[in-house]
Amino acid sequence: MNGRLQRIWMLLRLAVAAFVGWRFGWAWGVATLALHAVVLAGGFVQLRWVNRPAPSWGQLWRAWRREVVASELAFSWRQPWREWAEADHLPPGAQVGVLLVHGFACNRGRWNGWMKRLRAQGVAFVAPSLEPVFGSIDDYAEEIEVGVRRLEAATGRMPVLCAHSMGGLALRAWWRRFGAGHAVPPRVITLGSPHGGTRMARLGQGINARQMRLRSPWVMELSLLTDVDCFWTPCDQVVNPAETAILACSRAHRVDGVGHMGLVHSDEAWDCLQEALRASGFQTALAGSSLSTPRRI
Template sequence: MNARLQRIWVLVRLAVALLVGSRFGWGWGLLTLGLHAGVLALGFVQLRWVNRPAPGWGQLLRAWAGEVVASELAFSWRQPWREWAVADHLPAGAGAGVLLVHGFACNRGRWNGWLKRLRAQGVAVVAPSLEPAFGSIDAYADEIEAGVRRLLAHTGAMPVLCAHSMGGLALRAWWRRHGAGHAAAPRVITLGSPHQGTRMAALGLGANARQMRRGSDWLAALPGLDDVDAFWTPCDQVVNPAETAILPGSRPHRVDAVGHMGLVQSDEAWACLQQALQASGRQTALAGAASSLSTPRRI
């Protein structure tokens, strides 16, 4: 559903730009097509008053420029047209796995870059598309559980869970429903997740947007997670004030001069995932060695 809605949006934007260009000149048509960049700029400017300490104008400018590119790639190409361009990967002999969980109004195409890189490394990786697009975040728990179970069955170990934006709350909702069925808690990495809600959710549509509002009863009742790296940026035009992306008790990581979508492209987040995979691989190897030693040999 997300991909279909975004394809419609892309075609509407193009149609409006062509109409304006044909009537008033192609320069105006191109300007119409780029209006989203101006709207994004407003989101970054308001951070000068929302976040304390306020990010500098130079940081905001760099974040805005990167976000124009990142959002255009995501919402005009990868998500509407390339949702399934990179398939899930379950290679033989994989000792570690990753579950990638997208955010609000997105789909698995958001992770195409990471999917390609993880496939090249021989890592088992699953990336679901969460539906319904504007339903309750609780509705995504079973789809996440299915992905976790696929990776558990294939690798024998709990996967590393990496989530962008609303996906971090979806993981917490999943753990509330299915956590009792797992022997080990997961290693979790969240990128710009509104763990404490966000002001911008008031502008969103659907039950999931209402759940992400600051002070919502649903958010207050949501449990935490024990082993979390929470990435945040003072230039986040979607999740703000900036500190709302930090889950209490987590390991916070600040990334400067990137916007909300840009966190997925950050080198810091990728390095954290690599470290988590190495730790997961070591634990799996130790568990396998312990199992081998405890198994009596025939003489």
């Protein structure tokens, strides 16, 4: 469903740009396609007054440039057209597994770069597309549980859980509902997840957007996870104030010069996942693969 909506949106963008180009000149048509970059710029500029300490103009400039590319890659290519380009990977004899959970208004195509690299390493993974797109985050718990159980069946143990944005809240909602059924708590990595809610959720549509509002009752009542790495950036134009991306008692990792979508492309986040897999005792499974895997997604 989400992929279909994004395909429709992309085709509408192209149709409007083509009409503007035909009516007023093709330079204006190209400029129409670039309007999203202008909107993004406004989101970054306001962070100078929202976050304390404020990110520098240089950091915001680097983050904006990278975010234009990252958002176009996600919303114009991978999510609308390549959602199933990388199938779930459950190879026989897999020793380690990763569950990848996307964020608001996204789908599993968000993780295509990571899935390709994990497949090359021989690591099992499952990446669900959470539906309904604008439904309650609580409703995603069952699909996450199915993914966790599939990976447990394939590897014999709890997978490492990685989540971007809203996905981190979906994991906490899952643990609140299904945690009692698991003997071992998971190792969790969240990338720009609004653990304390976010100001920007007031601009979103749907039940899940309302749940993510800054310090909403729903957010404040979520279960805590005990073994968590939280990646955050002072240049996050979606999750702000910036400290809302840090869960209490977690290991916080600051990444400068990247925006919200760009966190998934950061070497720091990928390296943390590799460390989590090594900590699970699977050096043999990863030997010879992580060094040869390209650094960029």
